[in-house]
Amino acid sequence: MNFARSPRIAAGLTAAVSLIALHASPALAFDPTGSDVADAFLNLLDAEDGTVESYGSVDGSGGTVTISDIVVTKDGDDDGRVTIATTTLTDGAVQDDGRLKLGSLALENLQLTADDGGMSLARLSVTDLLLPSAKEMGADTPPVGPGYKTLEATSIEILNEDGKLANVARISSSIDAMDGDLPTGGQFSVTGATVDVKQLQSEETKTLTDLGYETLTVDLAGSGKWDPDAATLVISEMKIDAKDAASLSLSLSLGGVTREVITELNAKSDKPEEAMALLQNVTIENAKIRLDDASLTGRVLDQEAKKAGVETPQYVAGLTGSLPLMLGMLQNKELEGQVAQAVTQYLTTPGSLELKAAPSAPVPLSQIMGTAMLAPQMIPQILSVGITANQ
Incomplete structure (x- = not known):
């Protein structure tokens, strides 16, 4: 399991969400639970440099599987540990290709600790979730594209070795429409991301302190829609709102965004020069950037x-x-x-x-x-x- 080694917000949140899609080892390092759905999920948590050390009870009733007290440890690191008090898997099925399909996934009271900090969240819930198989996750090019419909995480705290660095009230994301395996509409938001400026060590944060900011609370929001038949992409909103500071918003309409362009961009996501070449025929139809001051x-x-x-x-x-x-x-x-x-x-x-x-x-x-x-x-x-x- 790839534990977050940095106390930064992005690294911490990525570590939490990535619990549902990690590089998995094909061999089970835990005792089988008796539930194919529970075993498939635990297998994804059991990675090459991490181990599902233990779990409590596994209960199944009416299409719902509940796993209590999951503990995942990092090999060779006594401080690296993830605990999940309750994991609820609803309407789960292991498909013929090894993928795990879930009507919903809920993780409650997740705690991640590492030698340089950690993070916690009260609840992470995902709906219409499709997790790749262990074989796919072990490949050099894992499947690309969303494997969920909605995602929400609440009450997130990010820690460094000196204590709380930041907290986030809520993160949400949704895929609102699909064209085959490609998303055509969606939105996201981050609400109440509050950073303790004094805990950060950089020239930028010193500037914020000099300007009188001891903490900074930021909301993020974005939404967009892609019409593959018309080959248009409309970003109706992309906004960063820093309370008592300023907000910056962007809207944008593009043309020439065909299915072929999106598919090739996904395939070349690790080759930025080739990806840029695919954008040569994409057009800008209109754009707007707005700055609103708040002190x-x-x-x-x-x-x-x-x-x-x-x-x-x-x-x-x-x-x-x-x-x-x-x-x-x-x-x-x-x-x-x-x-x-x-x-x-x-x-x-x-x-x-x-x-x-x-x-x-x-x-x-x-x-x-x-x-x-x-x-x-x-x-x-x-x-x-x-x-x-x-x-």
Whole structure:
């Protein structure tokens, strides 16, 4: 089992969710339970460098199998351990190809410990789950694609060796529609991810502390829909909302996203250069990026003004006064005027800043990349970029 060695949030959450899909050893290192469904699940937890050390009772009734007190240890590491108080497998069936299909999976009171920290979560629940076989997981190229319909994790805590580093109230994800084995619609959210800034050791977190943030709470949300027949991909929302700081949101519409493109991208996920080549004929139809301030801009301006030894209004006036010179590189007088006006409004009275790209016809990514190398100042014109503030 690959235990998370880093106390970072992403590593910890990945470790929790990956309990349901790990590199499995084909041989059972635990005593068979008498239930094919329970054995298949435990076999996926029993990995090459980890062992299902023990479990409590295994009860089956009416299509539900409940396993209590699972303990998974990391070979050669006395501190590496995962415990799951209760595991509930509903409507399970081991298929002819060795895959385990579940109507639902619920893990309650999961604890992961390691020598540099650990994590815990109150509950992880997944519906319409299809887990790969041990043979598939042991292959160099395991199956690609979602194996679930909905996923929710609640009350997550991330620890380092000094104590609690972060907690997350809720993580949810859903696959709302499918085209064969490919998802065509879905959404996700992370709610109440609170980080103790003082516990993090980096230049970025020192900057946050200097700005007056002892903790930072972030919500994430995203949703999208792919129409394989029309070859369009619409990301209707991708938002990061940092409380008492700022929120950043993105929406995007792409064309030329065919079944072949998606299939090839999945196949070349470990070859980024080849994957980029597949995007040459994908087009941008429109895009929007919006920044909404919630005190972060004012904090930064106050801090920089203090460093310069001037009052904040004077510092802002100096910044906005230099905009015409800085914007000359755009070589587009109309856009220069828009940017100067919007940025001046935003810095003077921080509210929102919105950038839109609305070309009259879809623009291929190959054209954008070529323009970026030869004449980057032309990109705003190609994409018909506009900018507004406080609207």
